[in-house]
Amino acid sequence: MWSHLDADPDDEYLPGVLAAALIEAGDGDGVRRLADRLTAAGRPADAAWTRARWAEAEGRWSDVAEECASIIAADPTRINTRRLWARAAAELGDHAAVQRLYEEILRHALPDADATPEEAHRTVQGSDLWGLVVAATANRDWAAVRAAAGRLGMEFDTAEGPIDEEWQVVTVRAVTAGGSHVDLPAIRTGPATARIVPVTGDDVPVNHGDTVVFEPSLLEPRPESEEELSNWRPLFGMVTLLDPAGFTTYWIDGARPGQEAWITLRDTLREQGYGVWVYSGDGYRVTDPAGGEPLPGVYAAVGVPPRSSAAEADSLLARLTAAWPHPLAWVDLAKAAGQDPAPHLATVERYGL
Structure with missing residues (x-):
């Protein structure tokens, strides 16, 4: 390709093909050489596009x-330049820039405000409208x-x-403080919004009741069989x-009471506006x-x-579990409530928690 470009420096399409090959090969020196050559040939936009694609490959x-x-x-x-810019802005967390770019894309690519949904999908060639939905949601621009x-x-x-509104149960994948992901x-x-159901720990960036923005493209394919589909939740x-x-979040641990007692505890807490999530x-x-x-x-x-307050939560849990044959332990909640944690520490010791 280099030799062909030497023979025909004005070839309109070859630099793009060569750039793709260089990027795929991880040849940064070759990418820079090509960009410099395009700049010298009076094609600064092509040079910038080559550098942009290489920067994308390197993150x-x-x-x-x-x-x-x-x-x-x-x-x-x-x-397409705006699409790549929008992706970069999204990676940088600049949702205002993402929204502006997608709005500009739609003005150029979809001038007809009366276009049908089918025409919109065809004209914008993919996810431009969804990109605008996500960015505008993050910006709370509900009209957009x-x-x-x-x-x-x-x-x-x-x-x-x-x-x-309440649409369906989905799964949202978040990144933990340690860099792993949790579904x-x-x-x-x-x-492009969902309300988190579980009560989570400190390493998870969201908690029960939080409303999050998600990217509405599936991270896992839709199952083909009806049996799998019946239990399937879309992953975003x-x-x-x-x-x-x-x-x-506070943790409770101990011997589980009978099913009826546990359901009473769970339902009462939820009626009082608390969240409950069992991990064991x-x-x-x-x-x-x-x-x-x-x-x-x-363990929940x-x-x-x-x-x-923590004191109210401590008092409520103590009242709801007072008649249980075995006590639960909630050491951190007791401390936060200003209570003596010694009984809870004793429960931890006695029950091997």
Whole structure:
């Protein structure tokens, strides 16, 4: 390809093919050589596009945005350049820039405001409208969300304002503080929003009741069989936290009471606005202080709502579990409530928690 380019320096398409080959090969020196050559040949936009694609391959999103901006400044009609810039802005968390770029894309690519959803999908060639929905949601620009979603054929219960409905159970994938990912059940509340269901630990960036923005493209394919589909929840990647619910997590641990007692505890807590999520499985066992067989155990997270204090939560749990044959332990909650944690530490010791 280099030799062909030497023979025909004005070839319009070969530099793009060569750039793709160089990027795939990880040949940064070759990419820079090609970009310099294009600049010297009076093709600065092609040079900037080559550098932008290389920066994309290396994950240098600020450089991608800078190169794309230079191209758009010279030629405001570029569509694919804006798409790449929008991706870079999304990676940088600049949702305002993402929304602006997708709005510009739609003005250039979809001038007809009366286009049908089918025409919209065909004209914008993919996810431009969804990109606008996600960015506008993150920016709380609900009018823009509704307008873009309307072009996609979506309808809502209300005509204006925030979209907060109950659609379906989905799974939202979030990144933990340690860099791993965690998949969380959630209730989809709009085109690109969901409310988190579980009560989570400190390493998870969202908690029970939080409303998050997600990218509405499946991370796993839709099952083909009806049997798999019946238990399937769409998996989406979290983009950002939109509305934190303000829950504080405390852990309870100990011997599990009978099913009726546990359901009463769970339902009462939920009626009071608390969140409850059990993490232990059926095989979890704790020590029987009387020396008998190990007892069924329960390890769960309780989400205390912002309107309740740790002291109120401690008092409520103590009242609800007072008649249980075995006590639960909630050491951290007792400390936060200003109570003596010694009884809870003794429970931890006696039951091997």
